[in-house]
Amino acid sequence: MTTRKEDFSKWYLETIQKADLMDYAPVRGNIIFKPDGYEIWEHIQDAMDSRFKEEGVRNAYFPMLIPEHFFNKEKDHIEGFAPELPWVTEAAGEKLEERLALRPTSETIIGDAFGKWINSYRDLPMVINQWANVFRWEKRTLPFLRTSEFLWQEGHTAHSNPEEAMARTMRMLDVYEEVVEGVLAIPVFKGEKTPSERFAGAEHTYSIEAMMQDGKAVQAGTSHYMGTKFAEAFDIKFLNMDNEHVHAYTTSWGVSTRLIGALIMTHSDDQGLVLPPAVAPVQVVLIPVGPWQKNPAILEKIEALQAELKAQGIRTRIDDTDERPGFKFNEWEMRGAALRVEVGPRDLENQTAIVKARDVDEKHTVAFDDFAQFIQTELDTMQSRLLEAARERQQAHIYTDIETLDELEAHIQSKQEAGELPGWVLAGWDGTEESEALIKERTGFTTRNIPFDGMVEPKTRCIVTGQPAKATVWLARAY
């Protein structure tokens, strides 16, 4: 196996295949989500969806095929997405009169529906989400992180006033942060994207950004405030309380299966997957050791322990194949079982089991009587420990004292020579696209987002021009 240090990208591709999360599909840029990979997505969906419902969001489903003329209604939107669209041009043996796009996102078709459904302030707010497949035909693809077809949720809302729309935009960003940190154990930085990185057609785009173990950033979720731009394009108007026909304010927000990629690149190690218990397909694997085939009481005990865990809703697996224990240990480390439990003849005699968490070396000897309680606590502890470890790595790789582009270049070079990560850099920015472009050209770093007020110590000078900074931005290489 390639190590992370040797070649992070190669390590990533090897790991997700050996851990049986995915396979390549016959059409370029597409992957198959194998059961373990898909189950991680199911746990992410459950966590997101239950929180959405608490926030008053209702699910719906809109058609995947979008008529070409819909895209032309919002100029920025079509400019942003046109280069990546696949088109259906024939069906049932006939050429279509109008091309139909495979949705890259659904603002247009949902905007059209909102235009029909919303007539009065009584119809607002409208707060809808859909879980769906979407398509972006990109040149460079990477499993989970950037594929031609991917799975996501997209929330779409309409409101009677800008304050409420903005509050929804920010609230959903908070929900993303809660789930990505609380369930995926990935620490994130929240902030606003710069205008050049905005969603095509948005007035403001906000993101949560996560740092991978190679120091690169993954945009882990976005929330967009559209103002009245889509309402104007799709005629989403309502009669307000003053009896005037006015445009609604809309938002949209999404997370996708790229979270699976971020999850792997955040926690996993050279032995394979490390998964937070909250999303691990196997939370506890139970393995008989020693000459267990000769003593049926061992497997019986293991089955009894499994039953205790199942009763608590813990996802378990018994590995009673004929392989050597060492082989099994490696296999379940590769596949990211959160905890491993071993029971052999001596353990049975002592009425204890050995418990080992995937992310630490130490083993615990646990009395059968305390077993289920210990496992539950250990799963919780591991969940917190992974978030803490990721946060420590994140904090160890941020740099806030780089003031000029020359310093940034020197920083990157010295880190590279030392075999260390250049990490993320907090920088002043004069607010121009030219400065952003120059940073990218000279360093490969791009603006990730502008932290919200109070989150960081603001920089006063632009890292490129030395002019007064309009904003303070996170800079990093990104996936």
Add this chain to the structure above:
Amino acid sequence: MTTRKEDFSKWYLETIQKADLMDYAPVRGNIIFKPDGYEIWEHIQDAMDSRFKEEGVRNAYFPMLIPEHFFNKEKDHIEGFAPELPWVTEAAGEKLEERLALRPTSETIIGDAFGKWINSYRDLPMVINQWANVFRWEKRTLPFLRTSEFLWQEGHTAHSNPEEAMARTMRMLDVYEEVVEGVLAIPVFKGEKTPSERFAGAEHTYSIEAMMQDGKAVQAGTSHYMGTKFAEAFDIKFLNMDNEHVHAYTTSWGVSTRLIGALIMTHSDDQGLVLPPAVAPVQVVLIPVGPWQKNPAILEKIEALQAELKAQGIRTRIDDTDERPGFKFNEWEMRGAALRVEVGPRDLENQTAIVKARDVDEKHTVAFDDFAQFIQTELDTMQSRLLEAARERQQAHIYTDIETLDELEAHIQSKQEAGELPGWVLAGWDGTEESEALIKERTGFTTRNIPFDGMVEPKTRCIVTGQPAKATVWLARAY
């Protein structure tokens, strides 16, 4: 509102729109699943998916786009599906070298993956399901029952021997029966489809068939035994225990959003939706009555009652809008709230609430102290009552004593003249496609399925030719 008696089709289309389940989409034959419509699907998904998991099924996700040459590998399959395929021919501004079909079903792409993944008997059985959108560009469409894009699950399995594959085929048909009868309260007839009605490429297709209130049949779920046909087409071979490379035996099985259509056509009435509590988006609507705005204690009590129900996991809504109670009653009858609870000043004084189930006229006066318990029991009672009522209608419209095609024609004509339903007819069949075609031509009835042994009294003579019957079939008009 049109009544069922006046025009069943018109009643159906009006009902699903007034109840806010769907809207038409801009692309022909497509619909939007609005939140109440989609929530019914979510409850169906939950019920199916949890049972699948108990049966050892794991979810995965395969790409939607299927290369054209995949379809050509199984001759019957391409013949069956080619006429309905939409094709992607361009993407990202370029013409594709090979056309890509929007999946109508995934036997081909999953067969290709199974061919790669399965090498040894140790890899079997492989038991996988996916929840996905699929496309069939059909000429005549009907919301939920037949749309260009629809949502479904498709299970795909591979086995080392025919017995195990057949057992899986039958087991999943049983699961469908359990959910459709137990959760959707739709009684079904199980059986095998005739060869002309088989899934394209299957050796045997089994179905559950439901009778709608207009007497027509809906095929509510199918399970297919493929033998080695797809294994041969996609080279799904494994090394068996005798060290021989042999083909695997495969199955597939699916239910779709057409179940929503079947649900409406089974239970709903001229006042709107009637939904089994298990899938009703609103199980209990609580409505304050009398001069409730003047007495805040009424709404407070309603909120307290709601809290009790929520604690039991019951889906509730309070309607405290300013509309008249009569208006609200009609509205929630239209939308299919299972139970309605009224609390007014006198009820508050008596410490009681009025409870009315959607499907019966009688009202119950229930003491607050017994409220939550009563509601739970009443929901269960209503669930059973709907299944019972549907079964009675089904049994009242089956005819088992029609022996010739002339008698069948006379039966249909006399029922039509009496304004009654021709229903379903159990008939002997000589096993020829010619007889099936003649039945359809003369009566519009088609073979639904061949009941399993012991389910019906077998017929001895073919209804068309009078020759000895090879099988006994259900005949009906169908959606």
